[in-house]
Amino acid sequence: MTHLLDPQEMARADRLAMEWGTAGITLMDKAGAAVADVVARRPLVTRVTILCGPGNNGGDGFVAARLLAQRGFRVRLALLGDRGRLTGDAAQAAERWRGAVEDAAAFDPEDADLIVDALFGAGLTRDLDGVARAVVARMAASGKPVIAVDLPSGVDGATGAVRGVAAQAVETVTFFRRKPGHLLLPGRTLCGKLRVADIGIPDLVLDEIRPKTSANEPALWLPAFPIPSAGGHKYARGHAVVVSGGRWTAGAARLAARACLRAGAGLVTVGAPEAALPMHAASYAALMVRPVEEASDLRHLLEDRRLSAIVMGPGLGVGATTRDLVSAATGAGRHLVLDADALTSFAGDLKGLADVVGSAAGTVVTPHEGEFGRLFGDVVSADADKLTRARTAAQALGGVVVLKGADTVVAAPDGRAAIAANAPPYLATAGAGDVLAGIICGLLAQGMPAYEAAAAGVWLHGEAARAFGPGLIADDLPEALPGVYRKLFEEAGAL
Numbered sequence: 001m002t003h004l005l006d007p008q009e010m011a012r013a014d015r016l017a018m019e020w021g022t023a024g025i026t027l028m029d030k031a032g033a034a035v036a037d038v039v040a041r042r043p044l045v046t047r048v049t050i051l052c053g054p055g056n057n058g059g060d061g062f063v064a065a066r067l068l069a070q071r072g073f074r075v076r077l078a079l080l081g082d083r084g085r086l087t088g089d090a091a092q093a094a095e096r097w098r099g100a101v102e103d104a105a106a107f108d109p110e111d112a113d114l115i116v117d118a119l120f121g122a123g124l125t126r127d128l129d130g131v132a133r134a135v136v137a138r139m140a141a142s143g144k145p146v147i148a149v150d151l152p153s154g155v156d157g158a159t160g161a162v163r164g165v166a167a168q169a170v171e172t173v174t175f176f177r178r179k180p181g182h183l184l185l186p187g188r189t190l191c192g193k194l195r196v197a198d199i200g201i202p203d204l205v206l207d208e209i210r211p212k213t214s215a216n217e218p219a220l221w222l223p224a225f226p227i228p229s230a231g232g233h234k235y236a237r238g239h240a241v242v243v244s245g246g247r248w249t250a251g252a253a254r255l256a257a258r259a260c261l262r263a264g265a266g267l268v269t270v271g272a273p274e275a276a277l278p279m280h281a282a283s284y285a286a287l288m289v290r291p292v293e294e295a296s297d298l299r300h301l302l303e304d305r306r307l308s309a310i311v312m313g314p315g316l317g318v319g320a321t322t323r324d325l326v327s328a329a330t331g332a333g334r335h336l337v338l339d340a341d342a343l344t345s346f347a348g349d350l351k352g353l354a355d356v357v358g359s360a361a362g363t364v365v366t367p368h369e370g371e372f373g374r375l376f377g378d379v380v381s382a383d384a385d386k387l388t389r390a391r392t393a394a395q396a397l398g399g400v401v402v403l404k405g406a407d408t409v410v411a412a413p414d415g416r417a418a419i420a421a422n423a424p425p426y427l428a429t430a431g432a433g434d435v436l437a438g439i440i441c442g443l444l445a446q447g448m449p450a451y452e453a454a455a456a457g458v459w460l461h462g463e464a465a466r467a468f469g470p471g472l473i474a475d476d477l478p479e480a481l482p483g484v485y486r487k488l489f490e491e492a493g494a495l
């Protein structure tokens, strides 16, 4: 159930269900009934105003109106546009509504305990303006609870962007599967509580559609997750390397190393300049330390082929030395996580980085928006939505891109992408990114494929933050991981 369908894919799911024998009006009846159920469960509601749009989203509203009236609610229905211009299933649903049809342009929210927003859903094709915009703005300003049908009208289902204006919903009822706009910001926030209703579309349509976008949840990557087995030993759990900056910036690598260990890497070696070695050696007894000042030292260290996953960037410094270190880390079978200064050292030279990445087995880059712009600015339009930007970047790089933020997107060069919705706002704290890079490296070291490792790392990072709670600092994140692992393994039946 992690699949997300964009509006085109959802329209295809509707069409396939109809071709396979379910009438469109049957789907609409179930959609409207699901909306009516949600309204009926709200406390202290007797007077409901339903705003219907000119398409099938409005059709769902007509069905909900009929069912709520039958259940004894006082229902007013207001239509945007001309009733005579309704077509298909929506026209059929409107015919069965026996009550008055008011003009949405004149709608007065004062008379309602609750408003159902059935103006626009998957068919929103442009920014709202004119009367449509005025109606949505009035609903938004009313302060009344709003239940949105499919999406808050004005929210783009593919991107989560607001096309002109949208009203905050308390609950949103969508159908069959979630859409990217339910997880991407600001759409996610505007939806309120999201419910997914089964309207009778068979799951088999997904075999035809083959959606490539997912919610970043355990079901997406758990089959590839390295749950330790009874017969395993520490070398089977991989040997990771964290490349550290000098004495004054070594804290970032320390956070990454701790996270790498906690994520389950069998062994972790920190490669650091001489001056930072004592600090690393004294920090955690489980760490090994080796002197790495420049690329030749790293090459020497990596002659041991068991060192298979490397994370670098946090606190490393921007410049030629870092670029050379990145080049030295690649090689057959090597997995790489590049973050922070490792990315900024390639600012404006995506080709240079892509050439380097091309020779690593699986590379994951973890930019925040600033680093992303510096690295991918030439190939990715800043105006594009987050999903498109991450996908385009992954293709251009030939590696997995983790575009961070409150709705972190992980994208693979083959077009797969996952959107995370579990990170709490207090995760935005100094050093949190270093921990994320370390977690992903720890998973790569255990042999998890790059896309799955990146997605799992992002999810675990968000869950660790939630488990710790407000007041979190980056140092707390690795320490919260064992509790998250316990729960995950228990749910997977592995504990």
Ligand SMILES: NC(=O)C1=CN([C@@H]2O[C@H](COP(=O)(O)OP(=O)(O)OC[C@H]3O[C@@H](n4cnc5c(N)ncnc54)[C@H](OP(=O)(O)O)[C@@H]3O)[C@@H](O)[C@H]2O)[C@@H](O)CC1
Pocket (backbone or CB within 6 Å): 014, 024, 025, 027, 028, 029, 031, 053, 054, 055, 056, 057, 058, 059, 060, 089, 119, 120, 121, 122, 123, 124, 125, 126, 127, 128, 129, 132, 149, 150, 151, 175, 199
């Ligand atoms: N049988 C099915 O398929 C099922 C579908 N289902 C439901 O259908 C919904 C999708 O229906 P849909 O495709 O008809 O699109 P919908 O969201 O109603 O909007 C289209 C209308 O809005 C108009 N319009 C668009 N943008 C506008 C703007 N900015 N400003 C003003 N007008 C604008 C557009 O006009 P046009 O662009 O043609 O001028 C057109 O008239 C989906 O979200 C779900 O709720 C469920 O019942 C399950 C079964």
Ligand SMILES: Nc1ncnc2c1ncn2[C@@H]1O[C@H](COP(=O)(O)OP(=O)(O)O)[C@@H](O)[C@H]1O
Pocket (backbone or CB within 6 Å): 340, 368, 404, 405, 406, 407, 408, 423, 424, 425, 426, 427, 428, 429, 430, 431, 432, 433, 434, 435, 436, 461
């Ligand atoms: N508003 C937010 N809500 C949830 N998580 C956030 C938010 N803003 C940032 N994050 C997360 O916090 C982390 C910050 O990483 P980064 O920007 O690299 O910081 P640093 O360089 O200090 O480690 C990332 O994992 C990012 O996804």
Ligand SMILES: [K+]
Pocket (backbone or CB within 6 Å): 057, 117, 118, 119, 120, 121, 148, 149, 150, 151, 152, 153
């Ligand atoms: K809507």
